[in-house]
Amino acid sequence: MSAGGVEDQRAQNVTEQARHCAGLRAFRGDRDTGVPYHRAVIVRRPFLIASALAAAMVVAALLYGMNLGAAAAVGASPVPVAALPPRPAAPEPAPPPVAVVSAAPAPARTTSAPDPYESLSQKVDRLSRSANPVDAFAAYQLVTTCIWARDHEGWMAHHILPSDRELLPTTPQACGDIASDQIQSRLRWLERAALAGVHHAATEMLKEGPDGLGLSGSSDIDAPENAPWKQRVEAALDAGVHTCDSDSLESRVNSYETGLGVEQDRAKALTYWVAYMECRQRLVGGTGTILANGDSVTQRMGTTLSADQIAKAVQEGQRLAHDAQPLPGDQ
Numbered sequence: 001m002s003a004g005g006v007e008d009q010r011a012q013n014v015t016e017q018a019r020h021c022a023g024l025r026a027f028r029g030d031r032d033t034g035v036p037y038h039r040a041v042i043v044r045r046p047f048l049i050a051s052a053l054a055a056a057m058v059v060a061a062l063l064y065g066m067n068l069g070a071a072a073a074v075g076a077s078p079v080p081v082a083a084l085p086p087r088p089a090a091p092e093p094a095p096p097p098v099a100v101v102s103a104a105p106a107p108a109r110t111t112s113a114p115d116p117y118e119s120l121s122q123k124v125d126r127l128s129r130s131a132n133p134v135d136a137f138a139a140y141q142l143v144t145t146c147i148w149a150r151d152h153e154g155w156m157a158h159h160i161l162p163s164d165r166e167l168l169p170t171t172p173q174a175c176g177d178i179a180s181d182q183i184q185s186r187l188r189w190l191e192r193a194a195l196a197g198v199h200h201a202a203t204e205m206l207k208e209g210p211d212g213l214g215l216s217g218s219s220d221i222d223a224p225e226n227a228p229w230k231q232r233v234e235a236a237l238d239a240g241v242h243t244c245d246s247d248s249l250e251s252r253v254n255s256y257e258t259g260l261g262v263e264q265d266r267a268k269a270l271t272y273w274v275a276y277m278e279c280r281q282r283l284v285g286g287t288g289t290i291l292a293n294g295d296s297v298t299q300r301m302g303t304t305l306s307a308d309q310i311a312k313a314v315q316e317g318q319r320l321a322h323d324a325q326p327l328p329g330d331q
Contacts, residue, residue, distance in 0.1 A: 199326070
């Protein structure tokens, strides 16, 4: 290359370098002179920033519009009523209880609960205070056992073998701490049980006698002073007949057959005999016909009775036993 060409080339390079520097200052500005940015640069950067902000606002607006539209769609287009599940019906209020008026049941005769640690005196006191006449008879029996053991203590020592004495209660065993006032009250408990028809109580009342000393061959129960007691005994026997007490029925049989204390009546004796046998069957749960033409008692009583009288007596005795009602818990 010639010298002129080299010079021309250098000049061109200097010119391009100057243009390049001038372009840089146009974009950056002159830090020393404080010349502002080039106009093109001032225009371009705000535009880019505004474009970016506008785009962000558009996106935010779109998102907000979508959310608002969805909410509006939900509010404006409810689910059809038919598509909703039926609302459960409110439970109806329960009707008020209706008072049932019924006949008041008969008061039950309850037995007081025993205490496993109670003494004999406490047991007698509990039974005697019970409203159940069966308990009253049990209290009488406990005290009577004590009296028997006390009165026969010497007799058992001289007439009962030592090996057999264990079968009979001793005085300490039978009496324990039973008080004297309880012994004196035993006849009152016995009479209450007998008049209620407790089994065996009426005949025990008869055996005790009017004064509680027992009947003997010299006892005159038909004496005028014993008339009130005799009337109570008769009432007790009638009560026992109506509870199917075999002792009361047997007593009636003997009285009317022999005429002891009553006018002799063979027809009534046969009636009570039939009731006696029927009640025995009923209490032991037996079945079958006990009375027959070959029954010795029936034949003996029927020697002076006609066939119609015997048939009537048998029918009346069966009815009497059928209508009898033993007390609950009585044996």
